[in-house]
Amino acid sequence: xxxNLKIIGKxxxxxxxxxxxxxxxxxxxxxxxxxxxHGAILRTKYPCANLISIDTSRAEALGGVECVITAKDIEVSxxxxxxxxxxxxxxxxxxxxxxxxxxxxxxxxxxxKAIRLIDVKYEVKEGVYDPIEALxxxxxxxxxxxxxxxxxxxxxxxxxxxxxxxxxxxxxxxxHVIVKKTYELPRVTxxxxxxxxxxxxxxxxxxxxxxxxxxxVPFLYQRDIAHALKMDPSKIRIIQPIIGGGFGSKLDMHxxxxxxxxxxxxxxxxxxxxxxxxxxxxxxxxxxxxxxxxTTGADEKGKFTFREVDIIKDNGAYTSWGATTPFxxxxxxxxxxxxxxxxxxxxxVYTNNxxxxxxxxxGNPQATFALETNIDLMAEELGMSKAEIRLKNANFKGEVTxxxxxxxxxxxxxxxxxxxxxxxxxxxxxxxxxxxxxxGVGLGSMLHVGGGAKIYRSDGCGTTLxxxxxxxxxxxxxxxxxxxxxxxxLAMIAMEELGIDEDKIKVINTxxxxxxxxxxxxxxRTSFVAGNSLLGAIKLIKEKLSKKASELLExxxxxxxxxxxxxxxxEQEIKIDKVAREIHFGSPHELCSVTYFYEPPSSxxxxxxxxxxxxxxxxxxxxIEVEVDTVTGNIAVLGVHVSQDVGRxxxxxxxxxxxxxxxxxxxxxxxxxEMIYEEGILKNPSFHGYKILTTTxxxxxxxxxxxxxxxxxxxxxKGAGEAPLIPTAAAIANxxxxxxxxxxxxxxxxxxxxxxxxxxxxxxxLVS
Amino acid sequence: xxxxxxxNGKQVSMEVKPSLLLIDxxxxxxxxxxxxxxxxxxxxxxxxxxxxxxxxNSCMYLAINVNGKEVSTIEGLTGTENPLHKVQDKxxxxxxxxxxxxxxxxxxxxxxxxxxxLEEGITPTREEVKKSxxxxxxxCTGYAKIIDAAEAVYKK
Ligand code: FES
Ligand code: FES
Numbered sequence: 001x002x003x004n005l006k007i008i009g010k011x012x013x014x015x016x017x018x019x020x021x022x023x024x025x026x027x028x029x030x031x032x033x034x035x036x037x038h039g040a041i042l043r044t045k046y047p048c049a050n051l052i053s054i055d056t057s058r059a060e061a062l063g064g065v066e067c068v069i070t071a072k073d074i075e076v077s078x079x080x081x082x083x084x085x086x087x088x089x090x091x092x093x094x095x096x097x098x099x100x101x102x103x104x105x106x107x108x109x110x111x112x113k114a115i116r117l118i119d120v121k122y123e124v125k126e127g128v129y130d131p132i133e134a135l136x137x138x139x140x141x142x143x144x145x146x147x148x149x150x151x152x153x154x155x156x157x158x159x160x161x162x163x164x165x166x167x168x169x170x171x172x173x174x175x176h177v178i179v180k181k182t183y184e185l186p187r188v189t190x191x192x193x194x195x196x197x198x199x200x201x202x203x204x205x206x207x208x209x210x211x212x213x214x215x216x217v218p219f220l221y222q223r224d225i226a227h228a229l230k231m232d233p234s235k236i237r238i239i240q241p242i243i244g245g246g247f248g249s250k251l252d253m254h255x256x257x258x259x260x261x262x263x264x265x266x267x268x269x270x271x272x273x274x275x276x277x278x279x280x281x282x283x284x285x286x287x288x289x290x291x292x293x294x295t296t297g298a299d300e301k302g303k304f305t306f307r308e309v310d311i312i313k314d315n316g317a318y319t320s321w322g323a324t325t326p327f328x329x330x331x332x333x334x335x336x337x338x339x340x341x342x343x344x345x346x347x348x349v350y351t352n353n354x355x356x357x358x359x360x361x362x363g364n365p366q367a368t369f370a371l372e373t374n375i376d377l378m379a380e381e382l383g384m385s386k387a388e389i390r391l392k393n394a395n396f397k398g399e400v401t402x403x404x405x406x407x408x409x410x411x412x413x414x415x416x417x418x419x420x421x422x423x424x425x426x427x428x429x430x431x432x433x434x435x436x437x438x439x440g441v442g443l444g445s446m447l448h449v450g451g452g453a454k455i456y457r458s459d460g461c462g463t464t465l466x467x468x469x470x471x472x473x474x475x476x477x478x479x480x481x482x483x484x485x486x487x488x489x490l491a492m493i494a495m496e497e498l499g500i501d502e503d504k505i506k507v508i509n510t511x512x513x514x515x516x517x518x519x520x521x522x523x524x525r526t527s528f529v530a531g532n533s534l535l536g537a538i539k540l541i542k543e544k545l546s547k548k549a550s551e552l553l554e555x556x557x558x559x560x561x562x563x564x565x566x567x568x569x570x571e572q573e574i575k576i577d578k579v580a581r582e583i584h585f586g587s588p589h590e591l592c593s594v595t596y597f598y599e600p601p602s603s604x605x606x607x608x609x610x611x612x613x614x615x616x617x618x619x620x621x622x623x624i625e626v627e628v629d630t631v632t633g634n635i636a637v638l639g640v641h642v643s644q645d646v647g648r649x650x651x652x653x654x655x656x657x658x659x660x661x662x663x664x665x666x667x668x669x670x671x672x673x674e675m676i677y678e679e680g681i682l683k684n685p686s687f688h689g690y691k692i693l694t695t696t697x698x699x700x701x702x703x704x705x706x707x708x709x710x711x712x713x714x715x716x717x718k719g720a721g722e723a724p725l726i727p728t729a730a731a732i733a734n735x736x737x738x739x740x741x742x743x744x745x746x747x748x749x750x751x752x753x754x755x756x757x758x759x760x761x762x763x764x765x766l767v768s
Numbered sequence: 769x770x771x772x773x774x775x776n777g778k779q780v781s782m783e784v785k786p787s788l789l790l791i792d793x794x795x796x797x798x799x800x801x802x803x804x805x806x807x808x809x810x811x812x813x814x815x816x817x818x819x820x821x822x823x824x825n826s827c828m829y830l831a832i833n834v835n836g837k838e839v840s841t842i843e844g845l846t847g848t849e850n851p852l853h854k855v856q857d858k859x860x861x862x863x864x865x866x867x868x869x870x871x872x873x874x875x876x877x878x879x880x881x882x883x884x885x886l887e888e889g890i891t892p893t894r895e896e897v898k899k900s901x902x903x904x905x906x907x908c909t910g911y912a913k914i915i916d917a918a919e920a921v922y923k924k
Contacts, residue, residue, distance in 0.1 A: 013860050020868030021856040023802020023842030027869065030801035193806050193814060193869040193907050244804075244869030245907050277807040483867030483908055653863035653913075660910030661866065687811035687905060695898040698911045 007496040008715050011653035015488040015507060016481075025242040028197035028214050033270040036199070037066055037104040039263045040111035041256060041273070042118050043282070044093040044100055047680030048127030048352045051091060051100065051120065058117040059103055064110035066267045068118070070101045074262055079228045079253060082158060084145035085318035085355075087228060087255045087262075093122075094142060094317035095354045096680050097283055099255045104263040104271045127352035127680050128156075131291070131314045134349050142350040143317060152347070158315045159348040161326040163609045165334060165402030166341025171306035175297030177381040179374050183292045184746040185366045186674040187314070189284040190359060191692050194244020195275040196283065198257050200264040209236045209261055214243040216250040216482050217520025218512050220456070224253040229261060238512040246482035247665070248358040251522055252285055252320045281685035285357020286675060288322055288348075289314045292370040294333075298378045302389045304340070307371075309333050311346035316355030323348045325363025327455060328448070330609055332367040335401035336447040337375075337393040342402060352680045358522070360662070364448055364726045365669060369747065372444045372730035376737065386429065386443055386734070387420050395447065395619065397708075404610040405617060411645025411706035412619040416445060418643035418704045423623035433739060439638070440739025441625045444727030450647065450710070450718030451615020452525035452600045460599035461529040462516025463537040467545075467592040469584055471565060471577025473500050476508045478518025479530035484721055485654035486526040490534050492651060493714065497538045499562035500576065516595065524719030527650060528615060531714030533598035540594040548586075549579045601712060615712040620644035620723045622663075624731040628739045630758055633751030635736060637667055637699035640728070645706040647718035659703045659724045664693050666728025671748050672697075771835040775800075776844030790826040790834060791815045794841055802842035802872050806905070813904035816873035817841045823880035825903075842872040845879065855879050855921050862917035866908035874904045878918045891922050 019025040056068045071090035079085050089098045101118050105111040128134045128142060134156040141155045148157040172178070199212040209231065215221040218238040226233035243250070256273055263271040275283065290313040297305040315323060326346045334342045379389040395401075395412040420426070420443075428441040452459045464476040473494055481487040487507040494505055509515055518530070546560045549567050557569035566573050580592040605611035625638040640663050649655055672691040676683040684690045709716030729747055737743050742757040772781040775798065784793060791808070794800045794817065803826060806814030810828040817826045818840045845853040852860070855878045865871050881900040885892055892900070897918050898911075906914065 011863070014863070014865055017860045017865050017868075018852065018856075020865050021860050021871055021875065022846045022852060023800075023872045025868055026801070027804070029805060032799075191907055193812065193867065193905065194804070195806075243867060245867045247907070277809060277811075485866065657863050657866055657909055657913055660912045661908045662910070664910035665907070686809055687807055688809070692905060692907060693911075694903075694905065695901045695911045695915060698898075701910065701912060 005496055005715065007492050009649055012488055012492050012651050014485060015491050027194055027244050028199065028212060028241045029194065029274055031199045031212055031241060031272065033199065033201060036270040036272055037106060037263070037267055038108040038111045039102060039104045039260050039271045039273040040115045041099050041259060042101040042115045044096065044098040046093065046122055046124050047096040048125045049093050049122040050125065051089065051093060052123055053121045054101060055119040056101060058119065059114040062110065062114050062117060064106040065114045066104050066106065066269065067263060068101060068103050068114070069262055069266060075230065076228050076258060077230060078145060079224065079255065079258065080318050081321050081323055082319035084143050087258050095352055096682065097354050099259060102259045102263055104267045129351055129353055129677070129680050131312050131349035131351050134351050142352060146350055156350045157347050158319045158350050159323040161330065161344065161346045163330045163334065164343040166306070168306055168341045168343060171341040172297060174299050175305045176300035177378050178295060178297045179377045179381065180295040181374060181377065181745060183294065183370045183373070185290050185292070185369065186747050187286045187289040187356070187677065188669055188673045189281060189286045189675055190245065190247045190249040191690065192245025192247065192249060195277060195280040196256065197274045198260045199270060199272040200260040201270040202261065202264040204268055207235055210239065211236065211261065212239050212241050213257065214240060214250055215253070216246045216480055217522065218480065219517050220520055221253050222512055225258060225261065228258040240480060240510040243482045246521060247360040248362065248522070249285055251358040254283065277687070278685045281690065282682055285320055285322065285355060287359040288325055288356040288363065288366065290366055292366065294370045294374050296374045296378060298382065302382055302384045302392050304337055304393045306341040307333050307339055309344045313346060313348045314353055314356065315348035315350050316353045317350060318355040319348065320355050320357040322357040324455065329363040329367040331403065331405065332364055332371060332447055334403040335405050336371065336445065337395060338399065339402060353677060360665065361722050361726045364446065365666065365729055368444060368446050368726050369730045369733065372727065373733060373743070376734050387425055390416055390443060390445060404612055406612045407617055409616065409647070409708035409710040410619060411708045412445065414706045415619055415643035415645055416621040418706065419621045419623035419641040422702060422704060423625060423641045425623055428625065429738065436630055437627050438630060438739040439625065439627045440735045440737065441623060442731045442734025442738055443621065443623055444731030444734065445621040446723060446726040448618045448723050448726060449523050449614035450618035451528050451712050452602060453523040453614050454600070454602045454604050456519050458599060459519055459529065459602065460597055461518040461533040462595065462597045463533040464516055464595045465537045465541050465593060467541060467580045469577065469581050471500065471575070471580060472504045472506070473498065474506045474508060475534060476515050477530050477534065478516045479526045480509060480521050482521050484526065484658065485651065486530060488654060489527045489650050490530060493531055493534050494538065497562065498576070499564055499566065501565065516597065524618065524721040524723065527717065528713050528719045529598060529600060533596060535714055536598050537594050537596035540596055541592065544583060544592060544594065545576065545579050548583050549574050552579065552582055616647065616710040616718050618645055618718045618720060618723050620727060622727045622731045624728070624735050626732060626735040626739060628736060628754060630740065633754035635671055635749065635754065637732065640699050640701045642701060642724060643704040643706055644720065644723055645708050645718065646720045647710040647713045648707050648716035649705050650715065650717050655705065655720060656703055658721050660701045662722070662724025663701050663728055664698055666725035667699065667732065668693050669725070669747060670729035670732040674748050769832055771832055773834040773836060774838040776840050784831045786830070786832055788831040790817070790829040790831045793831040794826060800841050800843050804869055804872050806869065813873040813877060814870050816876040816904065818876055818880045821880060821883060823877040842875060845875065853879065855882065858917040858920045862913045862920060864909060864913040864917040870904060870906040874901065874906065874914055877901055877904055878921060882921050885922060894919060897922070
């Protein structure tokens, strides 16, 4: 059902855009409190060592230093998803990020100087940097808090997942082709333009702690901080300044955050920690590097039969939320395209590498890369078109997958058809390739949650609305703005429903002492969950308003319309601010204010990871054209066609921005980005060494939204933010293979890899 | 060392250490926080300001070198006749701003380039516009809207 709307579906400028574009927006870096100190952290010199001694006396003696802390000075609990991560390290260090001591001083320079005066004696140990080595019997135990031995029969396993559905043997027997491949995915990082930052202020008088933090999940973070510091969560107030990029990096709480709070507690002054760019690269909780072994089958007509997945993930030294990325990967393997049988096993393995975390797409770019490559290979063996095999197996409306995901709406086929048509796929794919510059086209599709994901005990969001005496509306939402534009969408919804002008709407969303609960920004959920929550609150406030308006105009009506600051029914009208005032000043004297909490209709998955975990599901396809220079090995991405089932477009310009930004990160993942670690040490911690795309690298993105009007979402919409980067690397790799006839099983596909592959290919051709 | 320079139209004179970076002068001494520190290594362009008509990375520029020159920062663009400068208006209109951390630098680079084009009476091609912004990194937008906005600035 498509309802005609005035505001929704039309491009709307960013709500607080003027502040951001004029340099007035206050980011964490811009905060200055009276008497504020600057904190700095001493990190280990070696990724794997015993700490013999830590001497802080020279740092303490330096003028301007107000306090120095090490593990022995603090009373804290281990942090991280598995509580296997000490805030400050004592005894051993396990990766290059490890924090040994921290200083607060009157200037940044003094704090940094003091750090250099701390004398640490190490006994350097041989580290384990390869997860396969770490799984061996004789490998040393990497994390002393890990429960691998008892739980998984191996001391270095941090977490495992097993999933299966269908009759595997029967499906294998039906298979005409079987493709088995192993893929290696690199470590990449968010590279947010603002580095990590925090400002902490502890009040010794009432024991309350205020943190200006760029977390994307403030209420989970409040609990995490409380756990670390052994405090009552309600004594902790989280204020989010403007956030300079998130992309998943701010889902976990990291040691520097409780460290900053501890420095404030000890110095009794506000303390701020800002990361340098190098620290940001070293600290950033990266995307999981993983080794995926994928076996897939199809019958002679090209219908998919089974998938067997075995994944080894490099967990790094500690366990973050990133260990749960299999939740998303299981969905892709079990349910992207129709699949009668699937089995999935993954292990997250401790190593002395830095720990991986969550990153836009949450495991899905890795899974999709493996799967979409295997699909191409099966098509090739069957002699089938790569478009046809995908269309034949595509998901459909009404499908309930082996995992129990219920696709009440599904734009998979329209999205695929759209990119095939727009990229002129059939013609491109059959063109002959000759000369120095070879062109190719590749396909990739994806499935992702579109209506939140019930992995925490509540996946909901609260909203409070306040309509004041002058007709101004304040939306106090639990949800967060991290640049993605969700508060603009909320204001648009309020304008649409209540007929209030944008300049009379405020969105308040940055303070846990004020706003109602929400689980945070993840799983592409914000517009879906916060939008539904707001619609629920609007329904309540309309009840209040219409009751009063009926009373005032002495009419009976339950069909009021709201337009331009006025309420209308039965050809009578009254100004909305007048109604609000009458609610307030007339008997029985109430405020025109309501609170509503929305919990999505999704369910928890059972112990076998089956169940309808999201309010709805997003589908997308990309067709990407590349040109490979066979002399230099350079790959130029000529065009990216993206079609995505977004349910319904809410704010076209904002949505398009999500598409282009996502694709940019996806192209980087495919072609240029890689954190180069040698023996646990990062070799390229700068924008010079780690290449994100620039203006001149960015290909044109052609976006074709598919609207399926899913009942669960606000106005029929689905979550959209993560999807655009998920199939990009897969489609690019398939395009490169189409161009030069060589397959790449690892990312990024660099010019060196291209040239090596081309010369190997030539040698082979010569031999035969 | 004593330096005398103009910032956002105002004449100032002050004592600075020879090692002071322009970005620190702007952010820490003058408290103009709109100029952003993205890397402090000359790689990202977030700290771009205009010195005598040229966009430069203020993290790679010593404060003493502004002696006798004219500096403008993002704060200097607003509030003349309209609350926002044309470049800012276009960025907003085209959806070029997501988190906004790169935005000040992008606005200043575009302003400097558009002034130059105006002076020389040229309308740059899309490729030239891209090239002019190559030193400004953005992780959110994928640049398309930034380029669209910048192109709209040059359109007569
Ligand atoms: S902060 Fe100056 S170039 Fe990045
Ligand atoms: S808008 Fe976030 S870095 Fe450009």
